[in-house]
Amino acid sequence: PSRAGKRRNCAEAEPKPYQPKINKIKIFPEPRRRQICVMLARLHGGKEETLDAVLRMDALRLSPEQVELLLINAPPMDEMQVLRKAQEEHTIDEFNVWDTAEDFILSLIAIPRHALRLQVWDFENTFEEFYDAMSLVAEEIDRGCSSLILSSRIRHLLGITLFAGNYLNGGTARGRADGFAIDALLQMKMVKTSNGDRDRPGTLVDFIAQQMEKKYPDELDQVFDEGGEAEHLRRAARRELGGAGM
Template sequence: AIMISRIKFSFEEISNIIINMDYDKKLTNDQLHSLLNCVPTEEEIDLLNCFEGDASDLDVAERFIHAVKIIPNMSNKIKSILYIRKFNTEKQEIQVQIEAVRIVANEISNFDNFKKFLELVLAVGNYLNGSTLRGSAFGFKLNDLNKLKEVKTGNSQIPTLLHYLVQQNPDILELITEINCFEKCLKSKYI
């Protein structure tokens, strides 16, 4: 009865909100959770149905049961309202993240230096692995780019394959300006 009395709507209004599955913000999530804890049992409804007196003679909890007893599957309706709210909130958050990924994907597809760099790495990888099954690859995982700094050249002035690629193709350094837009995408919790 205490939880019910904190809700600033009449019992009839509460009943209509639940019956109509009104998921806008008339009732807060806390109020809906409180109502979920107050859903009358079949036994409580049956006892109240036996009452033949005036509804004004009922106490607060009984008047609440009297108002909501007409709601079929009250518990499921309240849970559905809460689920719809949660779904809509999460959907909006995900749409923002998807848009960020879409923008970055579009930008990446226009990065000429990045494309050239990936083509070069694939060609070098295929050359180095020419006599193995990996020698005729059509692509590679982006994580494999980390291996460029691990492959040693044997030349102290050009210690790694990455150094060699930059020395032979200085325009690769222009990649740095293109890569700055990755930051927005990488901050997304959905990647």
């Protein structure tokens, strides 16, 4: 064999330099690890850029959806305690490093008031939308209350209801009432009346509707017309200010 062939064979026989294995330290259970990795994939930017954007609350680098994603995946107190205990127990060097999920969350909680920072930022991002929703709810509740308090038709209807109740309770102390509990309205449809017709007995609701039509013609129809008091009250009853009643 030639000298060149000998040199080539010797080079091929040379052992490769030793490369120590990097140990990646994992603390999170696998479902939590996948959750964090999915979040990181949706953040797009690198770790340092994302964390700097959180520190500066930079809306040019993190969208409202990404801020919400960070807030949803922020570690609870017990998880932070586990991570900090792991920091004390493990030595991090060139051969021992945190796995991707642990590394990101540990860097996130190192940001001063990281949880409060994300909460305030998310609130700023969603405030206008939430305010608009709450304004609509408050407007419908206000319209319903105004219909109940200011409508002459509603006053006429409640007046006839009070009259009917006093008539039914005639001869008793309750027969001279100046008002009634609002939940009494729910019981009226269960109170039967003859209306002078034994074959077709009605309810107290039927009687009140007849009296309303006699004394205030067409007003009851107007209450239940589109855009009338009944519609305003139904809309208001469906709403809750606490959760925007959406």
